[in-house]
Amino acid sequence: MAIAEDIANKDAKSQESGSAPVIEVENLHKAFGAQNVLNGISLSVSRGETLAVLGRSGTGKSVLLRILIGLVKPDSGSVRIQGQDIAGLSLDGLSTIRMKMGFLFQHAALYDSLTVRENVAFPLVHHRRDLSNAERKERVTHLLAEVGMEGSLEKMPSDISGGMQKRVGLARALALEPEILLLDEPTAGLDPISSGEINELILKLQRERQMASIVVTHDMHSARTISNRLALLDKGNVVIDGKFEKLQQSDIGFVKEFLKQS
Amino acid sequence: MSAMANSTTAGISPPLAGGSPPSSERTTSLLSPLEYVGGAFTGFFEWFGSLGIFAWKVLRAAVTPPYEWNELIHQLDEVGSKSFPLVALAGAAVGVIISLEARYSLSRFGATSMFPVTLVYTVIQVMGPIITGLVVSGRVGAGIGAELASMKVSEQIDAIEASAVNPYRLLAATRILACILMLPLLTVAADACGLLTGWFAQTLVEPLSFHRFIESGFQGSTFNAFLPQTFKTAVYGLIIGLVACFQGMRTEGGAEGVGRAATNSVVLGSLFLILADVVLVKFILVVFR
Numbered sequence: 001m002a003i004a005e006d007i008a009n010k011d012a013k014s015q016e017s018g019s020a021p022v023i024e025v026e027n028l029h030k031a032f033g034a035q036n037v038l039n040g041i042s043l044s045v046s047r048g049e050t051l052a053v054l055g056r057s058g059t060g061k062s063v064l065l066r067i068l069i070g071l072v073k074p075d076s077g078s079v080r081i082q083g084q085d086i087a088g089l090s091l092d093g094l095s096t097i098r099m100k101m102g103f104l105f106q107h108a109a110l111y112d113s114l115t116v117r118e119n120v121a122f123p124l125v126h127h128r129r130d131l132s133n134a135e136r137k138e139r140v141t142h143l144l145a146e147v148g149m150e151g152s153l154e155k156m157p158s159d160i161s162g163g164m165q166k167r168v169g170l171a172r173a174l175a176l177e178p179e180i181l182l183l184d185e186p187t188a189g190l191d192p193i194s195s196g197e198i199n200e201l202i203l204k205l206q207r208e209r210q211m212a213s214i215v216v217t218h219d220m221h222s223a224r225t226i227s228n229r230l231a232l233l234d235k236g237n238v239v240i241d242g243k244f245e246k247l248q249q250s251d252i253g254f255v256k257e258f259l260k261q262s
Numbered sequence: 263m264s265a266m267a268n269s270t271t272a273g274i275s276p277p278l279a280g281g282s283p284p285s286s287e288r289t290t291s292l293l294s295p296l297e298y299v300g301g302a303f304t305g306f307f308e309w310f311g312s313l314g315i316f317a318w319k320v321l322r323a324a325v326t327p328p329y330e331w332n333e334l335i336h337q338l339d340e341v342g343s344k345s346f347p348l349v350a351l352a353g354a355a356v357g358v359i360i361s362l363e364a365r366y367s368l369s370r371f372g373a374t375s376m377f378p379v380t381l382v383y384t385v386i387q388v389m390g391p392i393i394t395g396l397v398v399s400g401r402v403g404a405g406i407g408a409e410l411a412s413m414k415v416s417e418q419i420d421a422i423e424a425s426a427v428n429p430y431r432l433l434a435a436t437r438i439l440a441c442i443l444m445l446p447l448l449t450v451a452a453d454a455c456g457l458l459t460g461w462f463a464q465t466l467v468e469p470l471s472f473h474r475f476i477e478s479g480f481q482g483s484t485f486n487a488f489l490p491q492t493f494k495t496a497v498y499g500l501i502i503g504l505v506a507c508f509q510g511m512r513t514e515g516g517a518e519g520v521g522r523a524a525t526n527s528v529v530l531g532s533l534f535l536i537l538a539d540v541v542l543v544k545f546i547l548v549v550f551r
Contacts, residue, residue: 069424091319091428092326098426109421111413123425126328172425 020083022047022180022212023068028077030063037063039236040077047179050206050213052223054258055233061216062106064233065182068214069103070094081180099127102173102211106185108165110157116168117153120144123175143171147201163194170201174209181205181213187222199225220262232258316434316508323428324435333432337440341402345448352397353452356389357381357460365464374468375478381460382479387491390453392539395498398441398448399531403506406437407527410510411520419511434511438503445499449492490546497542498535505531 021044030038037060045051053061066072067079070086079086081097089097110119120140124131131139144150147167157165166186173181186202187195199222206213206226217223223230224244231241234254240247247255364380410433413419422429461475506527513519 066420071420071423091323091423091430095426095428098424101424103421103424105417105421105424107417109417111418111421112416122427126425126427129328 021045021080022082023214024078024080025064025068026078026080028064028067028079029075030060030067030072031075036236038067038074041233041236041238043231043238043241045212045214047212048206048210049229050215050227052215052217052227052230053233054218054220054223054230056258057218059233060236061218061233062184065103065184065214065216068182069098069101099176100178101180101182102176102178104166104169104173104181104183104186106188108157108162108169110165110168110172112157114157115153116144116149116155116157116160119157119168120171120175122172127176139175143174144168146174146205147171148197163190163198166190166198167201170198170205174205177209179211181211183213183215183217185217186215187217187219195219195222202226220259312512313504313508316511317504320430320434320438320504320507323431324439326431330432330436333436334439337436338444340405341398341437341440342444342447345398345401345444346451348401349394349397349448349452350455352393353385353390353455354459356393356452357385357456357458358463360384360389360456361460361463365467377464378470378475378478379481381464382457382483383487385456385460386453386488390456391449391491391495391498392536394445394449394452395495395502395535395539396532397452398445398498399502399535400528402441403502403527403531404524406503406506407510408520408524410434410507411513411523414511414513415516415519429511434503434507437507438500441499441503442496443499445495445502446492449495453492486550490550494539494542494546497538501534501538502531505534 023043023045025044026042028038028041029036041060041064043051043053053064055061063072067074068081070089074087077087082100084097086094086097110116111122114122117137117140120143121136124136124139128136141150141153144153147170149164149167149171152160152164152168157168160168170186183202187198190198202213202215203226205211213227215223215227229242230244230247232239232247232255239252240250240255247259250256360381361377364377364384365374368374368376368380410419413433419429419433422432457476457479461470461472464470464475509523509527509530513523515522
């Protein structure tokens with residue numbers, strides 16, 4: 001019941017925001033050798049909106065996220081973040097854009113030689129040198145408390161579970177108060193209870209922060225829980241893009257099969 | 263299919279139906295070594311090209327702020343302080359070896375009075391720098407290669423980049439600069455240990471005061487005789503750091519890739535260090551003598 005109310009509230013707020021797209025992808029192509037991964041993908045996400053990108057394994061979902069954060073260069077097409085085309089930017093040029101974005105990696109990608117506290121503090125140490133040590137420590141403690149990890153400050157990543165690592169990864173992604181959040185398979189490899197907790201956490205953060213978010217997942221339940229819209233990829237193309245009801249009413253064979261198997 | 267095409271191109275008749283094609287097998291076996299050599303040739307230039315691009319990115323990152331002073335200090339400790347015991351031990355061992363060999367050779371020609379200067383020049387000009395370079399290449403090169411390779415395969419370097427931090431500045435430039443700064447200091451340490459143990463080994467057989475030994479060994483020398491050989495190790499540091507960071511940050515293939523990166527860092531670092539020494543020795547002889 002609480003989740004249904006959250007979804008309704010999310011829809012209402014995203015309609016209110018009604019703003020120009022924060023993320024715009026147009027006719028994106030990417031191939032690795034002879035394998036075409038993305039074949040002309042176009043989509044957009046506005047402030048306060050969460051788009052879930054679904055599809056079979058190997059259909060380019062994670063590659064799409066990596067292109068958005070600039071870790072992978074597209075072969076052609078345009079990617080605009082808050083109106084700025086990022087395709088031709090250098091490493092330092094991308095830095096300004098990246099400071100507005102938070103990225104949660106599929107396996108959290110925590111720095112294994114740093115403690116949980118140091119991991120979350122990493123973006124603050126490098127980009128908020130105006131903060132004193134005490135202020136930084138307070139922010140880190142607050143971020144970890146938001147994700148329920150305040151009791152693990154001095155633990156190493158190897159000492160905590162996969163679900164806990166994802167929480168810490170999420171706290172690190174939020175350290176610079178980003179306007180855009182990219183989540184790569186946030187519930188992959190987690191048990192149903194941990195998945196539910198991560199979904200609740202993401203919903204709570206979206207409610208509070210109104211970020212433009214893209215969540216890559218193959219978990220339909222998770223997608224329906226945390227997103228306003230769903231985009232289904234197949235063979236590098238967006239087969240359908242809309243609310244869950246639109247997918248349910250679709251006559252496209254792949255969509256029906258995907259929903260049936262979910 | 264390709265074997266038959268190759269057969270036709272080579273003017274050899276296609277194989278008979280139902281039989282094994284000895285002519286196409288011969289053609290394929292002739293082409294395989296050629297393909298291998300061609301591939302190795304291309305790979306060689308590709309590797310150097312990629313290394314050049316990597317070095318350029320690191321240089322650009324190193325000279326633009328914000329500078330990673332904390333990480334640099336940490337790496338100076340990792341490369342310098344933690345390599346000191348090993349380098350000192352290696353230098354000490356080399357000193358004893360040279361002492362024993364030099365005493366034997368010089369006594370055959372009745373030139374034992376030349377022992378101090380022989381030991382001093384051999385340790386400081388030749389053995390000290392190269393032994394230090396090879397020891398550090400093994401310890402530090404493997405460590406950097408493995409560490410960065412492990413970070414690469416676990417997406418930690420991607421995470422650094424996604425956090426809007428330049429990994430070339432944070433990871434590569436700091437490590438390479440630490441290697442450049444620490445190698446000359448470690449060489450001095452190795453030289454000192456080598457001279458001390460070399461003198462001690464000689465004194466056990468033929469007593470000679472340390473003061474007399476130093477006075478004789480450095481008699482008539484100038485700074486030009488020793489400083490270039492010591493500071494050339496900064497170039498060794500550049501090679502060790504650059505090769506190890508490059509190998510580590512381009513790793514692919516999981517645990518096997520990490521192992522390969524660590525091994526290649528040591529092997530290639532050591533090889534290029536020795537080759538560079540050939541050039542540096544000649545350069546020093548021409549410029550400073």
